[in-house]
Amino acid sequence: MKSKLKIVKIGGNIIEDPQQLGAFLKDFAAIDGMKILVHGGGKSATEMANRLGLKPKMVEGRRVTDIENLDIAVMVYAGLINKNIVTKLQVNSCNAIGFTGADANLILSGKRPVKYVDYGFVGDIVNVNRKTIKLFLDNKMTPVFCAITHDKSGQLLNTNADTIASEIAIAMSDFFEVELNYIFELKGVLENIENKASVISHINTKKYEQLIDDGIISKGMLPKLHNCFRALEKGVQEVKIGDVSLIADANNLHTTLSLK
Amino acid sequence: MKSKLKIVKIGGNIIEDPQQLGAFLKDFAAIDGMKILVHGGGKSATEMANRLGLKPKMVEGRRVTDIENLDIAVMVYAGLINKNIVTKLQVNSCNAIGFTGADANLILSGKRPVKYVDYGFVGDIVNVNRKTIKLFLDNKMTPVFCAITHDKSGQLLNTNADTIASEIAIAMSDFFEVELNYIFELKGVLENIENKASVISHINTKKYEQLIDDGIISKGMLPKLHNCFRALEKGVQEVKIGDVSLIADANNLHTTLSLK
Numbered sequence: 001m002k003s004k005l006k007i008v009k010i011g012g013n014i015i016e017d018p019q020q021l022g023a024f025l026k027d028f029a030a031i032d033g034m035k036i037l038v039h040g041g042g043k044s045a046t047e048m049a050n051r052l053g054l055k056p057k058m059v060e061g062r063r064v065t066d067i068e069n070l071d072i073a074v075m076v077y078a079g080l081i082n083k084n085i086v087t088k089l090q091v092n093s094c095n096a097i098g099f100t101g102a103d104a105n106l107i108l109s110g111k112r113p114v115k116y117v118d119y120g121f122v123g124d125i126v127n128v129n130r131k132t133i134k135l136f137l138d139n140k141m142t143p144v145f146c147a148i149t150h151d152k153s154g155q156l157l158n159t160n161a162d163t164i165a166s167e168i169a170i171a172m173s174d175f176f177e178v179e180l181n182y183i184f185e186l187k188g189v190l191e192n193i194e195n196k197a198s199v200i201s202h203i204n205t206k207k208y209e210q211l212i213d214d215g216i217i218s219k220g221m222l223p224k225l226h227n228c229f230r231a232l233e234k235g236v237q238e239v240k241i242g243d244v245s246l247i248a249d250a251n252n253l254h255t256t257l258s259l260k
Numbered sequence: 261m262k263s264k265l266k267i268v269k270i271g272g273n274i275i276e277d278p279q280q281l282g283a284f285l286k287d288f289a290a291i292d293g294m295k296i297l298v299h300g301g302g303k304s305a306t307e308m309a310n311r312l313g314l315k316p317k318m319v320e321g322r323r324v325t326d327i328e329n330l331d332i333a334v335m336v337y338a339g340l341i342n343k344n345i346v347t348k349l350q351v352n353s354c355n356a357i358g359f360t361g362a363d364a365n366l367i368l369s370g371k372r373p374v375k376y377v378d379y380g381f382v383g384d385i386v387n388v389n390r391k392t393i394k395l396f397l398d399n400k401m402t403p404v405f406c407a408i409t410h411d412k413s414g415q416l417l418n419t420n421a422d423t424i425a426s427e428i429a430i431a432m433s434d435f436f437e438v439e440l441n442y443i444f445e446l447k448g449v450l451e452n453i454e455n456k457a458s459v460i461s462h463i464n465t466k467k468y469e470q471l472i473d474d475g476i477i478s479k480g481m482l483p484k485l486h487n488c489f490r491a492l493e494k495g496v497q498e499v500k501i502g503d504v505s506l507i508a509d510a511n512n513l514h515t516t517l518s519l520k
Binding site: 075080105152 | 311312331334335336337338339340342343344346347348350351355356357358360362363364365392395399401408410412413414415416
């Protein structure tokens with residue numbers, strides 16, 4: 001039987017609230033057994049860009065990563081946020097080790113091809129170096145990934161943190177029974193976006209398709225759920241979506257996703 | 261017989277010159293066998309502080325690291341510089357992996373006690389986690405350290421890169437025959453500071469004391485040589501000081517330091 005591995009992705013809302021982040025890291029450190037953390041950090045990079053007098057470049061409502069904004073993302077994600085999370089996990093007796101995809105070539109990506117929009121220095125994941133990640137886990141380390149990868153041709157690339165989490169989950173399911181947790185500001189996927197308590201407790205493939213048909217899944221939720229179902233189809237055991245309280249107690253209200 | 265391990269420390273002058281850095285990283289990647297890179301990056305952090313409108317805080321001619329300047333150091337050293345070095349080494353088939361001392365608790369330090377000057381968030385090294393560094397080396401990874409450590413109480417600390425290099429060299433000499441290389445802008449320790457060709461090819465303990473007595477070792481060189489001789493006394497096999505050409509060819513003009 002495979003050992004269990006828990007992968008947790010947190011977003012900007014937790015990272016930017018020091019108190020909430022501190023509480024979360026304590027709960028995360030207390031998770032029994034092997035675990036991996038993936039973090040975003042969008043707003044902090046935007047704030048730094050503002051302080052440096054750079055304007056976020058938007059094309060058709062989507063953020064474009066030019067070279068200056070890439071440098072800021074690398075500084076803020078891989079430097080400031082990642083290392084502060086690592087040192088705070090170490091306080092809580094969690095042997096954290098912080099990574100970009102460039103480190104030990106852990107996540108290889110390709111610059112997104114230009115079709116209608118040139119997204120700039122944005123990477124789509126090509127490969128996850130599962131054996132090296134397993135080596136860290138086997139040696140009782142807890143990898144902490146930020147949302148930067150590289151193309152192995154010397155270029156760092158900004159990469160969606162949700163996708164990093166699901167691609168790592170898929171890769172590691174070769175070795176482990178993987179549970180993937182997406183932690184964000186809501187308690188789960190909502191039936192009614194106006195009612196924060198209307199959490200759908202379970203979504204399977206059939207329900208997922210039905211929710212899309214009924215227009216219940218909102219714009220921002222679509223790529224997240226796409227990542228979740230891709231992960232389930234590729235071997236991840238279980239996916240959960242919820243707020244930060246889910247890590248302290250898995251019985252707290254949340255959405256569980258599964259194929260059946 | 262112990263295996264050989266080469267530790268190379270580079271300073272800001274190389275890091276800030278993309279062409280020189282590129283050439284150096286190619287030479288470094290080509291070093292046969294196990295190796296570790298340690299980098300500083302002082303000027304880049306100062307430039308970033310200027311762009312953010314912060315003034316470097318100086319007390320009695322020494323830089324003081326307040327919390328804002330620490331954040332900048334973490335961003336620039338652990339983020340921008342470290343990850344760009346790592347991805348560029350990966351291009352050259354060197355399996356680089358970038359670290360602060362917080363990662364896997366690799367370098368534990370203590371905040372420098374306040375005597376006459378409060379240096380702020382500056383760390384003095386307490387312990388190097390030699391077993392974990394050995395694990396990376398045994399698995400054909402090349403650690404790349406920036407000048408940030410932590411106190412395992414949740415505080416990152418700015419730490420002298422020369423000292424990081426010598427403390428890692430000392431710790432690793434338990435397992436390896438260590439050669440420590442300090443790469444800077446000169447070809448070695450100069451007999452006459454006005455004449456850049458007046459490199460002293462060999463300095464032993466006796467010569468070292470004599471050079472201090474004669475006032476030949478200049479102010480900036482004193483702590484560097486102190487680090488070198490401390491390393492030699494604590495088990496490091498050989499220490500070399502030279503410019504970037506030393507890595508491409510060990511026969512190039514440089515200063516070798518040894519106890520006898």
